[in-house]
Amino acid sequence: MSAKPYEQVTSLHEDTTYILGDLIMEGALDGGDHPVVIDGQFNGDITATDVIIRQQGKVTGTVKAKTAVINGHFNGNLICESLNVTATGIVEGEVQANALSIDLGAEVIGSISRVNAKSK
Amino acid sequence: MDKLGSKTVIGAGATFTGKIANARVIEVHGKVNADLTAEKVTIGEAGHFDGAIRADLVVVSGHYEGKMQAGSVWATATASISGKLHYETLQMDRGAALNCHIVHNWTAKNAVAAQTDNNDAGLPLATPSDKAKNGAVPPPPEEGA
Numbered sequence: 333m334s335a336k337p338y339e340q341v342t343s344l345h346e347d348t349t350y351i352l353g354d355l356i357m358e359g360a361l362d363g364g365d366h367p368v369v370i371d372g373q374f375n376g377d378i379t380a381t382d383v384i385i386r387q388q389g390k391v392t393g394t395v396k397a398k399t400a401v402i403n404g405h406f407n408g409n410l411i412c413e414s415l416n417v418t419a420t421g422i423v424e425g426e427v428q429a430n431a432l433s434i435d436l437g438a439e440v441i442g443s444i445s446r447v448n449a450k451s452k
Numbered sequence: 453m454d455k456l457g458s459k460t461v462i463g464a465g466a467t468f469t470g471k472i473a474n475a476r477v478i479e480v481h482g483k484v485n486a487d488l489t490a491e492k493v494t495i496g497e498a499g500h501f502d503g504a505i506r507a508d509l510v511v512v513s514g515h516y517e518g519k520m521q522a523g524s525v526w527a528t529a530t531a532s533i534s535g536k537l538h539y540e541t542l543q544m545d546r547g548a549a550l551n552c553h554i555v556h557n558w559t560a561k562n563a564v565a566a567q568t569d570n571n572d573a574g575l576p577l578a579t580p581s582d583k584a585k586n587g588a589v590p591p592p593p594e595e596g597a
Contacts (some may be wrong), residue, residue, distance in 0.1 A: 347463045347464050347465060347481075348461065348463045349461060349462050349463040349466045349468075349482070350459065350460055350461040350463075351460050352458050352459060352460050353458025353459075353460065353474075353475075353476055354458070354474045354476075355458075355460050355472065355473070355474050355475050355476075355478075356471075356472070356473045356474045357468070357470060357471070357472050357473075358470045358471040358472075358473075359468060359469045359470010359471060359486065360467075360468070360469045360470060361466065361467070361468045361469075361470075362466060362467040362468070363463065363465070363466045364463070364464075364465030364466050364467070364482070365465060366463045366464070366465055366466065367463075368463075368466070372460070372474075376470055380466075
């Protein structure tokens with residue numbers, strides 16, 4: 333179940349936002365009602381339904397999502413409904429999630445708390 | 453992974469504000485407000501790009517506003533471009549709306565000159581002294597004949 337959002341977006345859709353390759357992006361990204369897949373480097377804020385940080389992906393900043401899958405590197409504040417940190421994932425910082433899964437081998441450094449029902 | 457390659461896509465409905473560096477191939481279907489250097493840029497029909505682009509090839513089907521410096525520009529029928537356009541080759545489909553300043557950089561040298569001129573939003577026009585040299589005052593023919 334946890335791998336689903338990852339598989340859903342492995343083919344290119346026009347609606348999905350992909351940040352791939354050696355790209356470096358800085359700023360604020362709002363994926364709207366669509367997923368965001370990051371395999372490059374992103375510094376800043378991301379808001380989307382699904383946020384997937386792939387193995388080569390590196391995100392520093394704030395991520396707000398319904399589902400987050402982290403195969404790569406994340407540093408900052410992460411607020412989501414459900415979070416999956418896979419075996420290659422590294423998460424540093426503050427995590428707020430209601431459903432959490434951390435695979436064996438993953439690195440999670442920082443604080444973990446539940447999402448406050450009031451704040452979205 | 454290989455399927456996706458190194459293409460970056462800003463999806464429809466997505467909004468990005470900031471800086472993009474090191475891009476190779478980028479497709480914009482959402483709203484982007486950024487400065488961008490890339491090899492190939494595509495602005496989709498629903499795409500909205502605001503900011504400077506420097507690229508080898510730019511295909512515009514959506515809205516563009518800003519300073520574009522490109523080797524080849526293809527404005528498709530649904531394109532709408534405003535701002536400034538520096539190009540080497542330009543293709544414009546019937547229906548494309550260009551509402552901008554267009555400069556043709558035939559040589560790389562001119563392109564560089566145009567780039568430096570961008571700071572003061574000027575054209576790479578010949579200076580008055582150049583004009584005097586290059587024909588505003590035509591040199592007397594058959595001098596010394």
